[in-house]
Amino acid sequence: MSRLVRAEIRKLWTVWSTYVLFGVLVVIDLGFGFAIAFAPGGRHGGTAGIVPHGSSQWFVNVFSVLDNARLLALVLGVLIITGEYRHKTVTPTFLAEPRRGRVVVAKLTTAFGGGVALGVLTMLMGLVLGFVLVAVKVQSCLTSLSLVGVQQGMSQAMCRAQHGLYFVATTHTLWHDWSRMAPGVILGTGLFALYGLGLGALLKNQVVGIVVGLGFTLVVETIIGAIWPSIGQYLPGQSATALENAGRTTFGETTRLLPWWGGAVMLVVYGVVLSVVGTLTTLRSDVT
Amino acid sequence: MPTIQARGLTKRFAGDVLAVDHLDFDALPGGVTGFLGPNGAGKTTTLRMLLGLVSPTSGSVLVDGQDYRHLANPTTRVGAVLEASGFHPARTAANHLKLVATVAGIPFRRVDECLELVGLDGVANRKVGGFSMGMRQRLELARALLGQPDILVLDEPANGLDPQGIAWLRDFLKGYAAQDPGNGEGRIVIVSSHLLSEAQLTVDDVVVLAGGRLAAQGKLTDLLSGTKRAVRVKTPDADRLVEALHAAHLPGTVQDGYVVCEGTQPEIVGPILVENRIEVHEMTSTTESLESLFFELTGGEGMHLAHGADLMGGDGRVPAVRPAPVAGRPAPVDPPPAPPPSPPAPAAPAGGDTGELR
Numbered sequence: 001m002s003r004l005v006r007a008e009i010r011k012l013w014t015v016w017s018t019y020v021l022f023g024v025l026v027v028i029d030l031g032f033g034f035a036i037a038f039a040p041g042g043r044h045g046g047t048a049g050i051v052p053h054g055s056s057q058w059f060v061n062v063f064s065v066l067d068n069a070r071l072l073a074l075v076l077g078v079l080i081i082t083g084e085y086r087h088k089t090v091t092p093t094f095l096a097e098p099r100r101g102r103v104v105v106a107k108l109t110t111a112f113g114g115g116v117a118l119g120v121l122t123m124l125m126g127l128v129l130g131f132v133l134v135a136v137k138v139q140s141c142l143t144s145l146s147l148v149g150v151q152q153g154m155s156q157a158m159c160r161a162q163h164g165l166y167f168v169a170t171t172h173t174l175w176h177d178w179s180r181m182a183p184g185v186i187l188g189t190g191l192f193a194l195y196g197l198g199l200g201a202l203l204k205n206q207v208v209g210i211v212v213g214l215g216f217t218l219v220v221e222t223i224i225g226a227i228w229p230s231i232g233q234y235l236p237g238q239s240a241t242a243l244e245n246a247g248r249t250t251f252g253e254t255t256r257l258l259p260w261w262g263g264a265v266m267l268v269v270y271g272v273v274l275s276v277v278g279t280l281t282t283l284r285s286d287v288t
Numbered sequence: 289m290p291t292i293q294a295r296g297l298t299k300r301f302a303g304d305v306l307a308v309d310h311l312d313f314d315a316l317p318g319g320v321t322g323f324l325g326p327n328g329a330g331k332t333t334t335l336r337m338l339l340g341l342v343s344p345t346s347g348s349v350l351v352d353g354q355d356y357r358h359l360a361n362p363t364t365r366v367g368a369v370l371e372a373s374g375f376h377p378a379r380t381a382a383n384h385l386k387l388v389a390t391v392a393g394i395p396f397r398r399v400d401e402c403l404e405l406v407g408l409d410g411v412a413n414r415k416v417g418g419f420s421m422g423m424r425q426r427l428e429l430a431r432a433l434l435g436q437p438d439i440l441v442l443d444e445p446a447n448g449l450d451p452q453g454i455a456w457l458r459d460f461l462k463g464y465a466a467q468d469p470g471n472g473e474g475r476i477v478i479v480s481s482h483l484l485s486e487a488q489l490t491v492d493d494v495v496v497l498a499g500g501r502l503a504a505q506g507k508l509t510d511l512l513s514g515t516k517r518a519v520r521v522k523t524p525d526a527d528r529l530v531e532a533l534h535a536a537h538l539p540g541t542v543q544d545g546y547v548v549c550e551g552t553q554p555e556i557v558g559p560i561l562v563e564n565r566i567e568v569h570e571m572t573s574t575t576e577s578l579e580s581l582f583f584e585l586t587g588g589e590g591m592h593l594a595h596g597a598d599l600m601g602g603d604g605r606v607p608a609v610r611p612a613p614v615a616g617r618p619a620p621v622d623p624p625p626a627p628p629p630s631p632p633a634p635a636a637p638a639g640g641d642t643g644e645l646r
Contacts, residue, residue, distance in 0.1 A: 007391045011376075014376075014378075015379055087374045087376045087377070088374025089376055093387075095362065096392060098359070099357060286342040288333075
């Protein structure tokens with residue numbers, strides 16, 4: 001099995017589409033992160049100035065872009081299996097390992113690993129985002145605070161100390177929020193790749209797999225969640241949100257969510273059940 | 289000793305298409321086995337069932353007594369070159385092979401060896417997307433050889449190869465089949481083809497399929513030895529020769545400016561020419577080619593996707609092991625349709641003198 005998994009990992013890093021996925025994630029994280037932070041009112045947290053800069057809620061708002069990683073993980077999972085059919089590499093794959101169930105298990109393992117890698121990358125981007133925003137804020141405050149301070153008769157050194165304290169305090173908040181959020185996002189992103197793989201195994205067609213996966217997560221789930229929250233909380237997207245919110249104290253949303261472990265269980269169930277059904281139906285069919 | 293055994297092998301596709309119908313055959317080691325048949329005869333489906341890619345509806349085809357799907361590390365037992373096998377266009381040739389090597393636990397230096405063997409070592413790190421059809425075919429062969437298998441299965445391997453490539457492949461396959469892997473028997477090499485002129489040069493044994501059924505199986509030399517001989521004579525005195533032949537109770541007809549005397553030999557026609565003082569410009573002796581044998585066996589309906597019974601004529605049941613002797617065979621449908629056009633190799637002439645690729 002370890003040989004199969006190693007081959008699956010090699011399949012990922014020997015084609016450019018994998019690098020594109022990781023690149024897109026960096027662009028989304030940094031692009032949307034800064035956009036939210038610097039949108040009108042964004043300096044105060046992006047919600048019309050009601051959230052104070054550097055507060056825990058402010059970071060939660062900025063970090064909200066990070067869970068886009070799960071959409072890319074979904075695509076990664078779909079690609080891992082449908083790519084084989086699209087390029088007909090499924091023939092050499094099944095020639096080398098005719099027990100198709102084992103191939104799917106290797107792919108599930110690889111998808112989870114790839115999803116976790118996307119999760120780690122998105123959280124690293126979160127850290128970069130957070131530190132840059134704090135530094136920019138401190139820098140911009142420096143000027144104004146200094147002016148005020150000088151007017152109030154404060155010495156230059158006292159102003160510096162004040163900014164230093166501010167920097168330390170916000171960095172502490174940043175780290176605190178980040179480290180509580182990271183495990184949930186990383187695990188949730190990894191499990192979302194499992195879900196994507198299951199979808200791909202069932203649907204077999206690459207374009208259909210991506211469209212159905214993203215469409216369901218972004219549109220259908222949102223609608224169901226709004227109308228029947230009690231059902232919506234069991235769907236993959238909400239399950240991942242439950243998992244990612246595990247460490248957050250101030251989410252402040254009214255959506256119903258499962259406990260974090262419930263979200264994790266649901267995502268594993270989606271990935272495994274879809275993969276098993278896919279293996280027994282679609283993947284079992286003749287390769288012609 | 290490697291073995292391949294099909295018993296009652298049947299595949300019915302969705303839509304009630306009977307692709308393979310109760311097929312029994314054995315492939316023997318030590319020589320190249322040709323899998324011959326018109327388009328739609330069930331060659332590819334049979335090979336894909338052998339390789340575990342397609343599930344038989346009933347019956348079985350066993351590799352070394354086992355279903356392919358139960359072989360431990362099949363890469364080291366069976367190598368396969370299939371049509372419509374895929375490549376990720378963005379992946380390099382070397383990486384394509386390394387994937388299989390990784391799964392089979394084969395060291396990567398074998399990847400370099402195989403690429404060199406098929407002449408692709410210069411483009412090992414180029415993306416397959418830019419490869420020609422012939423290069424892809426070579427890469428597939430390199431993949432099949434990775435595990436040094438005792439069984440090679442090739443579906444239309446000559447497709448896309450240039451004449452030099454085809455000649456090289458022919459020599460390679462013959463050599464590979466004859467090579468002794470330590471069992472004293474040689475290896476099994478199965479090649480499917482609809483290019484009969486090429487197959488005639490390559491194969492030792494033939495399995496002829498028609499309409500999903502076995503039309504004949506046996507050694508190529510045995511199948512051809514019992515076939516018709518004829519003498520062709522070019523002469524300005526064609527009419528006199530025909531008369532003389534008839535006088536000697538021999539058949540004689542004029543075809544394309546030649547006098548053709550079927551079922552005889554130059555040793556018999558020669559004295560008649562001398563006796564009658566007939567001027568001769570050319571005299572050749574021909575045996576039946578694999579091609580004409582093939583048209584006889586498959587009912588001459590090379591291009592039809594007919595079902596077994598229609599194609600075979602009569603009840604469609606054929607002797608399971610060897611074809612009936614020549615005398616018992618129905619006359620070929622006349623004229624036989626041309627085989628499907630195929631750019632890389634020219635079709636064989638009707639005569640038996642298909643020595644060279646042109």
